[in-house]
Amino acid sequence: MTTVNVNQIALGIESFGDDDAPLVLLAGSTTMLSWPDALCERLAAGGRRVVRYDLRDSGESTTTDPQAPAYTLRDLAADAVALADALGGGPAHLAGIGVGGMVAQVAALDHPGAFSALTLVGTRPVAPGPPDDDLPDHDRATMSRLFARPMPDWADREAVAEFAATGAGILGDDPVAARAVAARVWDRTPGTAAPVQMANQLGLVFSRLDCTPRWRERLPGIEVPTLVVHGRRNRFFPVGNGEAIAREIPGARLLVLEEAATVIPDTAADEVTEAMLTLG
Numbered sequence: 001m002t003t004v005n006v007n008q009i010a011l012g013i014e015s016f017g018d019d020d021a022p023l024v025l026l027a028g029s030t031t032m033l034s035w036p037d038a039l040c041e042r043l044a045a046g047g048r049r050v051v052r053y054d055l056r057d058s059g060e061s062t063t064t065d066p067q068a069p070a071y072t073l074r075d076l077a078a079d080a081v082a083l084a085d086a087l088g089g090g091p092a093h094l095a096g097i098g099v100g101g102m103v104a105q106v107a108a109l110d111h112p113g114a115f116s117a118l119t120l121v122g123t124r125p126v127a128p129g130p131p132d133d134d135l136p137d138h139d140r141a142t143m144s145r146l147f148a149r150p151m152p153d154w155a156d157r158e159a160v161a162e163f164a165a166t167g168a169g170i171l172g173d174d175p176v177a178a179r180a181v182a183a184r185v186w187d188r189t190p191g192t193a194a195p196v197q198m199a200n201q202l203g204l205v206f207s208r209l210d211c212t213p214r215w216r217e218r219l220p221g222i223e224v225p226t227l228v229v230h231g232r233r234n235r236f237f238p239v240g241n242g243e244a245i246a247r248e249i250p251g252a253r254l255l256v257l258e259e260a261a262t263v264i265p266d267t268a269a270d271e272v273t274e275a276m277l278t279l280g
Contacts, residue, residue, distance in 0.1 A: 003060055006082035007075070012060025012188075013053045013083070017044030023089045024276070026052035027080055029098030029122075030203035031059045031188070033181050038269040046277045051087060055079075055100065055206075057199045059188050066199035072210040073127070077107035081114045093279060095119035098237075098262070099206045102127065105245075109218050117279035118226040118249075121272075122234055122262055124241035125219060125248065127211030136238035145170045154197035157186045164201060172233045172261030219248040225279045226252040229272055231260030 003010040014032055024043055028034040032052035043050045054061040055076060057069060064070065080103060084092040094115040096104030101123025108118050124135060131137050146167060152159040164182030165175040182201060189200045199205040226249045230242030239256060246254035255275050257268045264272055 001060060004083060004086050006086050007079055009056060009062040009079070010060070011053050011056075011062075011079060011083055012058075013051050014040075016040045016050040017048055019049055020089075021047055021049040022280070023084065023087055023092040024048045024050045025080065025084050025087070025092045025094050026050065027094065027096040027100035027103050028052060028054055028058070029096075029100050030055050030057075030206065031185050031200055033059075033185055033188075034097050034100065034263070035095075036264055036266060036269060038266040039264055039272060042269050042273040043276060046273060048093075048277070049087075049089065051083075053083060055103070057196075057205045058203075059185075059200065063190055063196060063199070066195045066205040067208070069205055069208055073102065073106055074110060076103045076209075077110055080104065080107040081111045084114060091116035093117040093119065093276070095121065095276070096123065097121040097264070098123055099128075099203055102211070105219070105222075106215050108222050108224065109215055112221075112223070115224055117224050118222065119229065119276050119279065120226065120242075120245055121229040121264065122231060122237055122242070123245070124237045125216040125245050126214065128207045128209075131241075132216070135244055136240040139235040139238065142170060142235040151194075154194045155192035157183060160186050160197065160201060168263075171235055172231075173263050174265060177263075177265070216248070219245065220250060222249045222252075227255060227275050227279055228252055229255045229257065229264070229275070231262060232256050232258045233261040236262050 026035045057066045101120040152163040165179040168178030228246040246252040
């Protein structure tokens, strides 16, 4: 892992594969570890240079004030463009998961020509907050259970890992895998201050961003090959959100992972890899 300086900030990155191979840039859902190792390794084995990266205020990237971010969704989209340019090799295949999928949509719309393909995983076409009337919102019962839990002691690595494991169980993800990832995220977090830990573990900084103007109505303007991946069991962003994105981007392919929820399980890595590689 290392950092790359773009737009007057540092972005934490990790690379897989041959540096001369076509670039696949993976925008994390706050941290790069939202993208599973198995998927990164399989994409690299498929002849791609894979770079996953941390959004601002997470991981190895510049952390300033997660409770009052002085940047916007558009700035995060510009970071993706600048990072792809700094890494070189021509237009990249940009992929985003969760909030990173929102970043990827805006990056493709605001910077046409910067990317050769787009993969959007477990995301939706509107900003945080109440969705459009035709889009399914977070499952209420699931959200109630998630937010009923007391926050952990953010200075306690094991307590944070356990908090992530119980949350994964509520969301329908693998608690064992979530515990391991949370521990790795904790190890990479710069300090144990609650706002910083929460930014890394929960991504709450994103809910405080200025995400205007809307971008959903612009989705028909995306002209690059696009893959939309969504877990059938996703209770945070139900699958109707992915279906809407796929309908509104011309020619987009929808891949529904029947046994997945909010994350890409290792058991689906081969299927997602194959679909991404067909885009270019």
